[in-house]
Amino acid sequence: MSAKRLSILVGAVWCAFSALIWAGAxxxxxxxxxxxxxxxxxxxxNxxxxxxxxxxxxxxxxxIEKAHSGHHHLLIDVDELQALDRPVPSDDNHRHFGGGQTETKIELAPGRHTLQLLLADKNHMPHEPALVSKKITIEVK
Structure with a gap:
């Protein structure tokens, strides 16, 4: 097999493998x-x-591997969703609730804020199709 064909084959296998790894549940x-x-x-x-x-x-x-389940991620003041083929980031704007929590108490600066939920699988990957809530706007006094 020529080097060019081998390179194409390796690339195709890598793409297929990557799709499996990065695909959400x-x-x-x-x-x-x-x-x-x-x-x-x-x-x-507050x-x-x-x-x-x-x-x-x-x-x-x-x-935890459990069919048709996931855990919540709260997106705070996130203008655009991340790429949905990657794990959810973990920072002040992307709060992880990997313990299976269904509510939280958060402190926010006074002013206008947006909140949105994104459900992710056991590996923090968005599901396929992605489960994203409507974005809401709140005012904190």
């Missing part, structure tokens, strides 16, 4: 993630209690 078509509270446009005070909603799937801690 499958999500049922009727699955939905949403923010129960606060509601869009609500004025709140600590802000955020309750996570999920239908059509279950919640499981990160690292």
């Amino acid at each position: 499958p999500a049922p078509d009727d699955a939905k993630v949403y923010i129960i509270s606060p509601t869009d446009g609500e004025t709140v005070t 600590p802000v209690v955020v309750r996570f909603g999920l239908s059509g799937m279950g919640v499981a801690p990160a690292g």
